[in-house]
Amino acid sequence: MAARGRCPECGSGSLVEDAHYAQQQLVCAACGCVLSEGLLTTTYTDEEHLREVAYSQSTGQKEQLSRCLQRGIRRVQDLCKVLQLPAVFEDTAVSYFQRALQLPAFHLVSLEKKELLGGCCVFVACRQHRWPLTMGTVCSLLYARQELFASVFLSLQRELGLSVPALSLADLVTTHLNSFRLVQPTASVPAPFLEDKEQLLARTMAIVELASETWLVTGRHPVPVVTAAAFLAWQSLRPGPRLCCPLARFCRLAGVDLPPPAHLRLRELLEILLGMASQLSWLRGFRLDKRTVVKHIGDLLQHRLLLLKRAFSQQDGQGQQDTAPGQGSGSQGSLDKGSGSQGSLDKDSGSQGSLDKESVSQGSLDKDSGSQSCPGQGSGSQGSLDKESGSQGCPGQGSGSQGSLDKDSVSPGSPDKDSVSKDSPGQGCPGQDSVSPGSPDKDSLDKDSLGQDSPSQGCPGQDSVSQGSPDKDSLDKGCPSQDSMSQGSLDKDSPGQGCPGQGPPSSPAVAQRQGCPWAGKQQRGGSLRPLLPPCLIHPRKRPRPAAPSAPAVALTGDEPISDSEIEQYLRSPEEIRAFRKAKAWP
Amino acid sequence: MDADSDVALDILITNVVCVFRTRCHLNLRKIALEGANVIYKRDVGKVLMKLRKPRITATIWSSGKVICTGATSEEEAKFGARRLARSLQKLGFQVIFTDFKVVNVLAVCNMPFEIRLPEFTTNNRPHASYEPELHPAVCYRIKSLRATLQIFSTGSITVTGPNVKAVASAVEQIYPFVFESRK
Numbered sequence: 080m081a082a083r084g085r086c087p088e089c090g091s092g093s094l095v096e097d098a099h100y101a102q103q104q105l106v107c108a109a110c111g112c113v114l115s116e117g118l119l120t121t122t123y124t125d126e127e128h129l130r131e132v133a134y135s136q137s138t139g140q141k142e143q144l145s146r147c148l149q150r151g152i153r154r155v156q157d158l159c160k161v162l163q164l165p166a167v168f169e170d171t172a173v174s175y176f177q178r179a180l181q182l183p184a185f186h187l188v189s190l191e192k193k194e195l196l197g198g199c200c201v202f203v204a205c206r207q208h209r210w211p212l213t214m215g216t217v218c219s220l221l222y223a224r225q226e227l228f229a230s231v232f233l234s235l236q237r238e239l240g241l242s243v244p245a246l247s248l249a250d251l252v253t254t255h256l257n258s259f260r261l262v263q264p265t266a267s268v269p270a271p272f273l274e275d276k277e278q279l280l281a282r283t284m285a286i287v288e289l290a291s292e293t294w295l296v297t298g299r300h301p302v303p304v305v306t307a308a309a310f311l312a313w314q315s316l317r318p319g320p321r322l323c324c325p326l327a328r329f330c331r332l333a334g335v336d337l338p339p340p341a342h343l344r345l346r347e348l349l350e351i352l353l354g355m356a357s358q359l360s361w362l363r364g365f366r367l368d369k370r371t372v373v374k375h376i377g378d379l380l381q382h383r384l385l386l387l388k389r390a391f392s393q394q395d396g397q398g399q400q401d402t403a404p405g406q407g408s409g410s411q412g413s414l415d416k417g418s419g420s421q422g423s424l425d426k427d428s429g430s431q432g433s434l435d436k437e438s439v440s441q442g443s444l445d446k447d448s449g450s451q452s453c454p455g456q457g458s459g460s461q462g463s464l465d466k467e468s469g470s471q472g473c474p475g476q477g478s479g480s481q482g483s484l485d486k487d488s489v490s491p492g493s494p495d496k497d498s499v500s501k502d503s504p505g506q507g508c509p510g511q512d513s514v515s516p517g518s519p520d521k522d523s524l525d526k527d528s529l530g531q532d533s534p535s536q537g538c539p540g541q542d543s544v545s546q547g548s549p550d551k552d553s554l555d556k557g558c559p560s561q562d563s564m565s566q567g568s569l570d571k572d573s574p575g576q577g578c579p580g581q582g583p584p585s586s587p588a589v590a591q592r593q594g595c596p597w598a599g600k601q602q603r604g605g606s607l608r609p610l611l612p613p614c615l616i617h618p619r620k621r622p623r624p625a626a627p628s629a630p631a632v633a634l635t636g637d638e639p640i641s642d643s644e645i646e647q648y649l650r651s652p653e654e655i656r657a658f659r660k661a662k663a664w665p
Numbered sequence: 666m667d668a669d670s671d672v673a674l675d676i677l678i679t680n681v682v683c684v685f686r687t688r689c690h691l692n693l694r695k696i697a698l699e700g701a702n703v704i705y706k707r708d709v710g711k712v713l714m715k716l717r718k719p720r721i722t723a724t725i726w727s728s729g730k731v732i733c734t735g736a737t738s739e740e741e742a743k744f745g746a747r748r749l750a751r752s753l754q755k756l757g758f759q760v761i762f763t764d765f766k767v768v769n770v771l772a773v774c775n776m777p778f779e780i781r782l783p784e785f786t787t788n789n790r791p792h793a794s795y796e797p798e799l800h801p802a803v804c805y806r807i808k809s810l811r812a813t814l815q816i817f818s819t820g821s822i823t824v825t826g827p828n829v830k831a832v833a834s835a836v837e838q839i840y841p842f843v844f845e846s847r848k
Contacts, residue, residue: 214798229799242790245783246798297782297818298801612779615819636743640751648716648752650701658698 088112155197171204195231206243211250260334271320282312285380293351294612307344315376355379355386391610680771681736686764687729721745772832776820778847785846
């Protein structure tokens with residue numbers, strides 16, 4: 080290029096504009112002398128003039144995330160790492176977070192809420208991938224209040240229009256149990272308390288399924304249900320040393336928090352199990368309470384469908400058996416047949432009423448099935464010879480059947496069961512009871528009839544009777560022997576429980592004698608409760624008053640208002656003066 | 666029972682909320698001094714006045730806006746609001762009863778059967794939201810009626826809507842869905 084001027088040193092005219100790194104220089108091509116140099120640095124104002132496009136409008140701005148967003152994304156990623164979630168979850172959560180922060184609803188929101196928003200995104204991502212993460216866990220990790228978390232979660236769901244599938248209980252059970260210290264062999268837990276994970280898991284699942292079938296899970300927080308179920312499962316796997324361990328201690332050993340509703344869930348589960356146990360033929364004689372029923376949870380779970388059907392009336396028709404003629408006591412009829420009892424004394428056939436199906440299935444020979452009226456039906460099914468069960472009311476049958484049945488089943492210990500059973504029939508229809516004992520039932524689940532929870536009424540006596548207790552009458556007397564006899568004493572505690580001593584122990588027997596349906600109904604009402612959500616069965620609130628069908632005078636809203644009505648809402652002058660003085664208002 | 670057949674369901678209206686304006690500035694201190702059955706909340710700047718018949722609680726602001734709650738029907742709400750305006754008139758204010766509007770109606774209805782909530786939620790995905798960890802009921806929103814229903818597993822349904830008609834039609838709309846998922 081043509082240079083302007085001449086080099087002061089050599090006088091040559093060839094000057095070149097060059098740049099030494101960032102510095103512009105005017106250099107002589109001949110001798111290399113630097114004539115002038117440009118500024119090394121420019122000022123901000125100079126640069127501003129040089130810029131064509133403002134930074135805020137350049138694409139660089141969009142590529143860079145705002146600080147708030149960056150921090151939030153980092154929090155989400157940390158949370159995923161702490162929870163050890165797969166990478167897919169992290170990506171999903173981060174994308175939700177970014178989308179959410181762009182919405183106006185989450186712009187001017189407090190920092191606490193923004194942090195919770197990150198937690199909510201992780202929570203939603205887990206739920207959508209069927210990962211059982213509970214809100215409690217996320218809240219505790221974020222040190223957040225549940226109400227605030229709930230409101231942020233609901234607004235996120237609404238704004239982004241996400242469909243969040245429900246928490247799956249099965250996965251929750253697996254995850255929750257994995258965190259128990261009792262299943263890890265290295266824990267500092269006494270040996271009798273350690274448990275194998277697979278077994279505990281299987282049994283807890285079964286109990287949780289039972290709970291969900293009996294309205295204990297709907298609408299309730301899932302974690303206390305799982306905790307209570309795990310506790311029962313753990314106790315039942317080795318009842319000996321573990322029965323005396325309360326729920327609080329169990330949670331401490333397991334290293335988990337005890338949620339407050341867990342005690343209530345436990346109580347409800349035990350109630351259901353006791354109801355089912357009353358239908359189990361080989362347990363009828365025993366008066367089980369909430370501790371002893373734990374020992375039989377395994378059996379109860381195995382036959383749970385059947386037991387549930389028998390123990391809890393699905394419709395109101397179930398206990399109507401009073402028709403059974405023999406039964407006099409209606410109760411039996413009702414109880415036993417499980418409604419099916421068509422009242423046919425006859426053993427077999429009729430019996431199957433509703434419940435007896437099982438008996439039938441059992442290959443009961445049936446007579447007993449007929450037992451609908453006789454509690455004994457159950458026995459019939461046992462496939463035993465039973466026949467007598469049919470005895471619906473015929474005392475004799477009972478004995479007959481028992482004879483056969485008993486041998487096998489009952490034999491456990493009381494040879495006289497047979498005899499015993501026989502006499503039970505004696506009472507009028509009591510035969511049924513005896514029938515039941517006849518049922519060897521261990522196999523058969525048995526028909527329920529009287530059994531319904533011994534605890535419920537003195538009726539347990541019947542059960543015992545069925546067990547072959549010497550006789551109902553004696554039941555009342557509280558003969559413990561029956562129980563023991565029947566099951567070969569399955570239940571140590573039951574002995575004596577069989578004795579109806581309770582409440583109206585004699586009622587069943589009496590009822591039988593009188594054959595009055597009243598007793599039956601009483602039993603039925605007491606023991607065969609409908610399968611409803613617990614809040615309906617034990618209502619705490621006062622029922623709402625019925626809607627007024629039509630007011631005496633239909634209001635239109637435009638009626639005239641008289642002065643006298645209004646006077647009551649105004650103070651009189653003396654009152655005003657007194658009030659003013661009292662309040663000392665100026 | 667066929668879901669289409671007419672079922673007589675008792676819808677019990679438990680609360681009706683309405684608002685009206687008095688078109689004049691109200692001196693809350695005077696109301697608190699001379700009115701009976703009033704509670705003056707000076708920190709918040711409002712006065713609560715309770716009427717006995719109909720049983721209504723009114724929140725009165727100094728701007729002249731009044732909110733009445735506790736009525737059990739729309740007509741009762743209007744009657745109560747007018748009574749309140751009348752008593753304010755008697756206290757000496759130049760009250761004009763204007764802009765009366767029923768804002769919210771809360772009603773309760775009982776179904777004769779229990780409802781399986783998880784099943785109901787899966788069948789009614791976008792409208793129904795069920796979080797057992799938060800609340801025992803399913804929250805079902807009907808956008809067209811601007812009504813929200815809370816459906817409990819016992820069969821009890823709580824409906825809130827802008828007026829009684831919307832509440833009634835909301836119950837009618839929900840009945841077949843709830844019937845499907847009954848026990």
